[in-house]
Amino acid sequence: MEEPIFKRIILKLSGEALAGDKGYGIDISIINRISNEIKNVHDLGVEVGIVVGGGNFWRGRNVESMDRATSDYMGMLGTVINALALQDALENIGVITRVQTAIEMRQIAEPYIRRRAIRHLEKGRVVIFAAGSGNPYFSTDTAAALRAAEVEAEVILLAKKGVDGVYDSDPYINSSAKKFDTLSYIDILNMGLGIMDSTATSLCMDNKIPLIVFGIDEPKNIVDVVLGKKIGTHVKED
Numbered sequence: 001m002e003e004p005i006f007k008r009i010i011l012k013l014s015g016e017a018l019a020g021d022k023g024y025g026i027d028i029s030i031i032n033r034i035s036n037e038i039k040n041v042h043d044l045g046v047e048v049g050i051v052v053g054g055g056n057f058w059r060g061r062n063v064e065s066m067d068r069a070t071s072d073y074m075g076m077l078g079t080v081i082n083a084l085a086l087q088d089a090l091e092n093i094g095v096i097t098r099v100q101t102a103i104e105m106r107q108i109a110e111p112y113i114r115r116r117a118i119r120h121l122e123k124g125r126v127v128i129f130a131a132g133s134g135n136p137y138f139s140t141d142t143a144a145a146l147r148a149a150e151v152e153a154e155v156i157l158l159a160k161k162g163v164d165g166v167y168d169s170d171p172y173i174n175s176s177a178k179k180f181d182t183l184s185y186i187d188i189l190n191m192g193l194g195i196m197d198s199t200a201t202s203l204c205m206d207n208k209i210p211l212i213v214f215g216i217d218e219p220k221n222i223v224d225v226v227l228g229k230k231i232g233t234h235v236k237e238d
Contacts, residue, residue, distance in 0.1 A: 005228040008047040008121060010153040011038070012144040015056035017161045017216045018082055024056055026085050035089035037219040038126065041226050042095055047121040049151055050128045051144040052086060054078025072136035076103060079140060083130035084108065090126055097126045102134030102143070114150050121151060141200035149207040156209055157225055158195065159216035165233035166195050166213050183235045185211075195235075204235075211235040 013034070020027030042048055057078030063071050083099045090097045098120050099109040110116065112129065120127045132143040141158075148156050163171065164179070168191070171177040180187075185205035189198060195213055196204070204211055214221050214232025224231050 002227045004041075004044045004046050004226045006046060006154045006226055008049070008151065008153045009041075009155055009157055009226065010049045010051060010144055010148040010151070011157045011159060011222065012141065013050060013052045013082075013086075013159055013216070014161060015053040015078060015082055017159060018052075018085070019056035026056065026082065028089075031085055031089050033219045034216070034222075035086065035093060035095070037222045038090060039093050039095050040223045042124070042126060044223075044226065046226055047124070048126045049117070049121060049147060049153060050083075050086065050126065051140055051147055052079050052082045052128060052130060053140040054080075054082060057081060069136035072132075072138075073103075076131040076134070079132060080105070080109070080130045083128040086128055095126055096124070097128060099128045099130055102129070102131040117147075118151050139197050139200060141196040142203060145196075145200045145203040145207075145209065148209050149203065153209070156204065156211045157222065158211055158213045159222065160195075160213060161216055164215035164231075166193055166235075168193075180233045181230075183233060184237060185235060188235065195233075205237070208237060 018026050018031050020030040054075045058075045080101055087097045087099050100112040100117055101109045102112050104111045117127050129147045132140045133146055144156055166180045167177040169177045185201055188201050212225055212232055212234050214225055221231055
């Protein structure tokens with residue numbers, strides 16, 4: 001049996017990945033497929049934390065006429081909907097899961113407490129971190145970097161919809177776009193590559209957290225990345 005190369009990971013899922021081809025809301029068949037792959041990773045003995053986005057319901061920064069903080073809080077609530085759906089799908093296949101939210105809503109989820117999150121991971125529970133960082137003006141990418149640093153994850157797996165790694169330009173527009181196998185965080189900042197916002201990138205760089213960017217359209221990629229197969233783009237220090 002193949003052995004995983006990581007013991008504890010943060011998986012960053014975009015809201016769009018859960019929407020499937022519809023582009024909005026939740027596609028139950030997609031969320032079930034992704035959940036089965038997360039179970040396969042979990043069954044390898046890997047401790048799994050998940051940060052989920054909310055772009056399938058709301059993208060706060062795209063609404064110029066609305067107060068930015070209010071719009072961002074609305075987006076955070078979208079991440080909670082996704083987290084609860086993912087929790088339900090995981091528990092339906094026997095994976096014990098906890099949702100922790102950065103904004104307290106005790107009737108439906110635990111508040112985020114770092115030590116409790118680490119204890120859940122140590123006990124083999126999947127932990128889904130919802131509501132971003134709990135603060136407006138910060139993306140869920142930044143929340144993923146923050147949670148990875150806090151729970152001492154070995155890597156962030158950045159699962160992207162519609163792309164299989166990091167390119168020097170949009171491959172849908174430029175057929176000659178070059179895919180990178182490896183990058184440094186400084187490269188991302190200097191070249192303005194939009195895989196994460198600059199705050200998230202800097203946080204990963206400062207805390208020496210490796211990042212692997214890969215496509216989620218084939219959910220089995222999650223297992224393959226954890227097993228060390230050369231998929232996507234690997235980002236780390238120089």
